[in-house]
Amino acid sequence: MPIPNNALVLVLDGRKMLFFRNQGDENQIDLRTEAHDERDDAHHDRDLKTDAPGTAAAGGARGDTHRPAMEETNFKQQEEDNWVKEAADELRKRVLRNDFEHLCIVAPPKALGVLRKELHKEVERRVVCTVNKEMSGRPIPDIEALIISETKTAEPSEV
Template identity: 30%
Template sequence: MLLPHGTVFAIVDGEKFELYRNAGMEAEPQLTALDTPDLEATNYSAAAKDHDKISRFQSGAPKDRLDKMEEAAHVTAVAEWLNAQVLSRQIDKLVVVADPKSLGQMRRHYHKELEGVLVAEVPKNLAGRPAQEIVRVLHT
């Protein structure tokens, strides 16, 4: 996969969010880390609808349900942040790399403009991996 110069890479899972930019050439990418915003995963209502088909967060929910809702809220917050960056023209080329579950969750929240700047989506969990490994996986 060719990765255009300047492309932003969002590496996401249910807990982590990392950003990189391709500072290299299209055929020889060099990912440089970008500052990742502190996102508040506050959109539990969207998480509840998307995951459990319930309408509101309940404090008495079992721990596994709470964990799933927190993961969904985190992924939703990432998608909303990416939408805002695309709409404000801060991102014009984007690759989203996320585990399949998180990627599916994010897709539900993509703005039409974000869909237009997507270079690729990669359904893999590469959060916490070195940049060189990310590039290697994307080139295979």
């Protein structure tokens, strides 16, 4: 489905959140920046974790060896997931203010998966397009071209 005039476009990853408004129409997308935010990415796993994962003794005759009982937590991924959840919360606030009728989401697979789980039902109802691609570092014309290519309907062939 083409992106209508005044549709909200969210371009998101685990570090950036960009909101655009389509000032064009269904035939010519013209994205204008409405808001943007970037997460401080200064922390590294080693700065966030305080201890090693738990260990369990291996069974059998060699019971003196130890190995992690569970996978080590990826704190960077947790931060990115929390950032995506903040974006879902912002969309919820906007939809409850009736800020948009149509929504297009552009996000990489992992972020899109987290976002979908967190979307408010009313936000879900207004999604007209989702594009599974990392675009937060790309210029606006590239984002517009991607959305156009993803939403272009198959034209009937002439006989």
